[in-house]
Amino acid sequence: xxxxxxxxxxxxxxxxxxxxxxxxxxxxxxxxxxxxxxxxxxxxxxxxxxxxxxxxxxxxxxxxxxxxxxxxxxxxxxxxxxxxxxxxxxxxxxxxxxxxxxxxxxxxxxxxxxxxxxxxxxxxxxxxxxxxxxxxxxxxxxxxxxxxxxxxxxxxxxxxxxxxxxxxxxxxxxxxxxxxxxxxxxxxxxxxxxxxxxxxxxxxxxxxxxxxxxxxxxxxxxxxxxxxxxxxxxxxxxxxxxxxxxxxxxxxxxxxxxxxxxxxxxxxxxxxxxxxxxxxxxxxxxxxxxxxxxxxxxxxxxxxxxxxxxxxxxxxxxxxxxxxxxxxxxxxxxxxxxxx
Numbered sequence: 001x002x003x004x005x006x007x008x009x010x011x012x013x014x015x016x017x018x019x020x021x022x023x024x025x026x027x028x029x030x031x032x033x034x035x036x037x038x039x040x041x042x043x044x045x046x047x048x049x050x051x052x053x054x055x056x057x058x059x060x061x062x063x064x065x066x067x068x069x070x071x072x073x074x075x076x077x078x079x080x081x082x083x084x085x086x087x088x089x090x091x092x093x094x095x096x097x098x099x100x101x102x103x104x105x106x107x108x109x110x111x112x113x114x115x116x117x118x119x120x121x122x123x124x125x126x127x128x129x130x131x132x133x134x135x136x137x138x139x140x141x142x143x144x145x146x147x148x149x150x151x152x153x154x155x156x157x158x159x160x161x162x163x164x165x166x167x168x169x170x171x172x173x174x175x176x177x178x179x180x181x182x183x184x185x186x187x188x189x190x191x192x193x194x195x196x197x198x199x200x201x202x203x204x205x206x207x208x209x210x211x212x213x214x215x216x217x218x219x220x221x222x223x224x225x226x227x228x229x230x231x232x233x234x235x236x237x238x239x240x241x242x243x244x245x246x247x248x249x250x251x252x253x254x255x256x257x258x259x260x261x262x263x264x265x266x267x268x269x270x271x272x273x274x275x276x277x278x279x280x281x282x283x284x285x286x287x288x289x290x291x292x293x294x295x296x297x298x299x300x301x302x303x304x305x306x307x308x309x310x311x312x313x314x315x316x317x318x319x320x321x322x323x324x325x326x327x328x329x330x331x332x333x334x335x336x337x338x339x340x
Contacts, residue, residue, distance in 0.1 A: 037164050042146040043132045049140070051167045052119035056112055056139075058103070059124040063087065064300030065159050066121070067094035068175060069168040075101035075115055077125065080261065081294065088294060090306040107131050113138045119165060123158045126150050140165075151239055152212050155299050156180075175301050182305070183221045186312060190223065192319065197253035198224035200288070200296065203260035203268045206243045208251050213239035214299040215259070218307065222315075227253060245271060252277045255318050257286045257311075258335075259293040265333045280337060283322075286314045287329040 037048040054074040057063045063076035063086075072095065078086030086102050087095045101115065107127065112120065112135065120141040122132070127143045127150070135141040142165055144153050156176050163172025187194065200215040201208050209215040211226040216239075219226050229241040229250045243250060248271075256279040258268055265287065268274070279285050288296060288311070295307040317327045330336050 034164065034167060034169060037167070039142055039161060039165060040146070041143050041161075043129050043143050046136070046140045046142055048119060048165050050118075052117075052140075052165070054115065054117045055119045055121060055166070056103075056115055056117040058107055058112075058120060058122040058127065059158075061124050061298045061300055062121050062158065062162070063100070064091050064094075064298055064302045065155075065162050066166070067091055068159070068301035069163060069166055069171055070094075071162075071166050071168070072096070072098035073100050074117060075103055075112075077103045088298065088303065089291070090295060091300070091302040094302060107135075109134050109138075121162060121165065123153050123161065124151055149212070149239065151214075153214075154217055155214065155301065155304070159301055179301060179304055180221075182308065186308065187221075187223045190316070193315070194223040196224055196255065196319065197227060198222075198255035198257065198315075199226055199229075199251050199253045200257045200259050201243075201251050202240075203258050203264040204262050206245055206248070206271070208241050208243060209259070210239050210241065215296050218296060218299055218304075219257075224255065227251075246273065248273050248277055252279055255279070255284055255286065255315060257288055259288050259296065261290050261293045261297070263290065265289075265335060268333075269335055275337065281323070283325060283327060283330075283337070284318045285330055285335070286311070286318055286327055287333045287335055289329065289333065292329075 035048065035050050039046045039048070055066060055071060057066055057073040057076045060077060060079035063073050066073050076086055081088060083089065084092070085095060085100055103111070107125070109131070117139045120135050120139050122142060123144045132141055132143050142161060144150055145157055145161065148154070148157065159172045159176060160169070163169040198219045199208050200219065208229040210228060211220060216226040227250060229243065256277070260268065274280055292307060292310045295303040295310070299307070314327055314329050317325050326336060
């Protein structure tokens with residue numbers, strides 16, 4: 001039962017948390033597992049009284065984070081793709097023999113209630129405040145942090161939050177240290193990338209991911225600068241900006257990565273003004289097909305290694321200073337300029 005139902009303000013809930021710690025948990029166990037866990041977020045405070053056993057993950061990418069921590073969700077929310085249980089290849093080993101219930105589409109409060117979860121996680125879920133209030137009557141519920149939008153939480157923030165909520169805080173820090181170390185090693189090996197501009201752009205509808213989006217954060221972690229592109233269609237959208245096809249100049253960066261999980265390469269090939277881009281003429285485009293674009297779009301502790309494995313060689317080819325060096329992904333997709 002969620003304590004927030006009975007203690008409506010944060011100070012009272014924190015007091016309740018301390019009482020629980022003193023009365024219900026042995027001191028040694030409390031120190032080891034850090035329960036009750038207190039998590040501040042955009043809608044208030046959530047207390048997780050004990051290590052959860054039945055976790056419902058409503059985040060489109062959050063199940064990757066839970067499985068990286070060794071927690072297999074009771075139910076997960078599938079984003080896209082046709083992989084077993086909505087889990088992409090980079091996370092199948094972590095899923096193992098688990099058989100989570102697969103949710104898809106809008107948040108179904110009644111169905112979630114029937115599962116009797118003891119934790120509901122919803123970073124990167126689009127959860128509204130009303131949905132949070134309803135879900136909190138079922139189980140402790142974790143929406144995004146206040147400092148980030150619905151889809152702007154850095155992967156480190158998401159992992160730390162879930163690490164705290166599941167009693168895996170130390171493991172979360174170990175994972176963060178390892179992955180950030182890999183990014184640092186790649187940055188050190190490529191000083192020419194530091195400060196160069198780069199952007200990821202959706203192919204099915206031409207749209208640029210901003211610096212605050214997880215794909216922009218990925219590029220920044222490699223040392224690139226990500227241009228802020230004004231969204232003429234939805235100015236309030238901070239992570240993604242649709243572009244008119246008649247003006248692609250905002251995305252003519254030093255490295256231009258086309259994100260395409262839907263097999264839309266023919267549309268990209270027909271994009272009328274693409275040949276006017278400097279990135280096109282100088283061979284500095286990269287095509288991220290279904291698996292790579294999905295790994296980048298998840299940007300989870302399980303997908304980041306797969307994304308780095310595939311993208312770094314492509315960036316090296318695109319930014320080697322020789323327009324004649326073909327980028328293999330562009331060649332395989334039939335997108336290289338016919339004549340340079």
